[in-house]
Amino acid sequence: MGKDIATREEDYSQWYTDLVIKGSLADYSAVRGCMVIKPYGYALWENMRDVLDRMFKDTGHQNAYFPLFVPKSLFEAEEKNAEGFAKECAVVTHYRLKSDPDRPGKLMVDPEAKLEEELVVRPTSEAIIWNTYKGWIQSYRDLPILVNQWANVVRWEMRTRLFLRTAEFLWQEGHTAHATSAEAIAETKQMLEVYADFAENWMAVPVIKGVKTPNERFAGAEDTYCIEAMMQDGKALQAGTSHFLGQNFAKAFDVKFSDKENKLDYVWATSWGVSTRLIGALVMAHSDDDGLILPPKIAPIQVVIVPIYKGEEQKLQLDERVHAIVKGLKALGISVKYDDSDNQRPGWKFAEYELKGVPVRLAIGARDLANNVVEVARRDTKEKQSVSLDGIEQYIKNLLEEIQQNIYNRAKAFQQDHISKADTWDEFVALLDTKGGFISAHWDGTSETEDKIKELAKATIRCIPLNNPLEDGKCIFTGNPSTQRVLFARAY
């Protein structure tokens, strides 16, 4: 019964892929590195997008839409940004196909339709957006600009994984313009808080907020803030980033404003984004060997009801009662599916919704109806209980909140248990090889040491946590003096 999925212990990576594919979130596609987001996965993304979109609007942002393509000359204007993304750029060079004279009915690229200037498919939109902002900004009165875009972007990755790293992915990218450095930094930090709030209170994924080292910064940023999550295999996952871009893009695109004293200055910028990668984080943070476990607050289906009956008469009796429950749940804002399809048996349905991570399952049969009860199964703990039908709607509403809290607590306990201190190189490597997780360790602050550690231990500095306590120590690798611990991990 149910679909065959690998266990985490057997093959963690296969387990993840099985959950994504067999849990109906996504599929591979015919295009290298690109995926198809299936209806169930897309419904999850829609819920996540809608919550984030509300948060963005509540913090004063508006949505807009900028072109998919970036002319090469614009793309290369901010040199660090261009250099950082050059190796991953899909490039449009032609604008027409024509009949292939050698293969009847087939097409070829028309060599006469070569673009004068190649177009980069956006890997990120700073260039095209700052080139646009140039036309929108003259004076301090035009600032701030608080704009977000929901879009697809393309980064030609060599090794892809469903949701976690795909050539094309869906995301949002905020791009704001400010009159002062302080305001831009405040915006950068505000959006980091929005992301952390979303990750913890909606996705139930605890995160560590921090700032990246120069090595790990976004290409073209002065500072990159991030939220880092911990997966069940002890690897870290960067779940969102917020960048203070200084005046780099304003200088590259010559975007100046006149302030109240009529002095000209370059505009200050931020950008920030999260993507469908969050779905990967969600899957790996909560799920178990029986399938997905989705947080109730963003689950596409929060409650599924499976009827158990023999014959049409029993079915009709159940229908009547269940329709009332469905109505009651919907009135409480709960999304519910009554699966009375007759082409699968209840046991098959149980396994299916377990696999899909539906938080609460109700099963109800004729005897339950007679006893005025229903069997309530929660996905997170797999506990089943017979519950009175009186007040069942409120019971379920409370239960959903409890499940949301429980899976957060579980993930939080796991995260806390996977932050270890290491004071020697041997300890550091041993921790990485056995337990994994975040390793809090001293580092001498140089990019060289960071590179060496990455090379030898396959671990990167995930972040310097916000409000990190100062502490004298010695770098685990070089023994040089250090003033604070930073968080290392192997990462997705």
Added chain:
Amino acid sequence: MGKDIATREEDYSQWYTDLVIKGSLADYSAVRGCMVIKPYGYALWENMRDVLDRMFKDTGHQNAYFPLFVPKSLFEAEEKNAEGFAKECAVVTHYRLKSDPDRPGKLMVDPEAKLEEELVVRPTSEAIIWNTYKGWIQSYRDLPILVNQWANVVRWEMRTRLFLRTAEFLWQEGHTAHATSAEAIAETKQMLEVYADFAENWMAVPVIKGVKTPNERFAGAEDTYCIEAMMQDGKALQAGTSHFLGQNFAKAFDVKFSDKENKLDYVWATSWGVSTRLIGALVMAHSDDDGLILPPKIAPIQVVIVPIYKGEEQKLQLDERVHAIVKGLKALGISVKYDDSDNQRPGWKFAEYELKGVPVRLAIGARDLANNVVEVARRDTKEKQSVSLDGIEQYIKNLLEEIQQNIYNRAKAFQQDHISKADTWDEFVALLDTKGGFISAHWDGTSETEDKIKELAKATIRCIPLNNPLEDGKCIFTGNPSTQRVLFARAY
């Protein structure tokens, strides 16, 4: 005062462009044929999208997401579709840039990163989707598939116009799969009705529902249904299409299902779409020489309130009363903006919101407050009236409904007035050259005649209206016998 826009009489085309750009809907971009949708324009699109999305879900559809790129070999599989779009395809040929040795700091396409197979940027997604459906469909139990996608597509148009025809545009494309021809045809017609409902009852744009002639069909379709709107310059605009694709794509991608009797057959398909082009239709259907006129039901701002005051004390008094009005309006689900910015004078604001097409403007000063009244100006008729503040919220709610109805009625009257009959070629051409509009005329039913008429009169058959009455007559061009009139027009 206000921004300088062309009048319709002076230069209709410039008037349209002025409204789009100065009304803050969109901007040109650095990419040939691509536009930037500005926050105000995008908010309008979000409202339209949300209503349509609800309609699609209410008719049983789910959203999903498919790749942006289509490998050339898939793209060319359905030959008619491929042939129809080949001339407009942006093609990705390389996946990497590298430093240009001849231009320090600049980039060039890396010739070593040439794709083995070129990727077409989707101009429409039938190919990639039907290639995916092949993996989803085995039996009649897997049908129907009712999927929609919100996405960007690219068609390399030589002559572009903001919203109406851009190289990249945003749209939705529904792609459904069915076990029978009848079911697919019913779906095609259902979605046409959804589009007509949306156009008429939300956009306030009356449309004629019909079917295209074979010449004007979507490439790869068996039948194309459409809604056709009439613009103020007498030109028609195709506002949405719904295609019955027969088994063409199923055959091209070998998508078969076993029916209840276990017989294998090809799957039946539909596709249907509307795009950001609808915004162009909206602008041209309702607006006047002072700016946009937006239908209240989808306007980003339904009501704007402008305070008129001298000194801080008056301002504070107004604020208190206005905040109560704002709260009352929001409680009725009305979107309202209180523009109390002090860097522009009231007259400037009046012109600005007129230009932006905000349906209702309230202006309130100290004397109004003393008299317990407010000046209410409606954008559609430009009438102003002093209205009691008692019950002002309900008054405005009713007024918004009245405006919605009024602009629909106005557009409907215009449309009706622009459907003319022509029985001779001279009459036909004279009507096109003077009044424009739809010309109802006999046609001999041949593709040749249709082509000739298009060549000589620059008019196309917009559609054969649904439930078209049969009527014996003679083709206006050839004089050959005809059984029904069809609708011709010059079109966008």
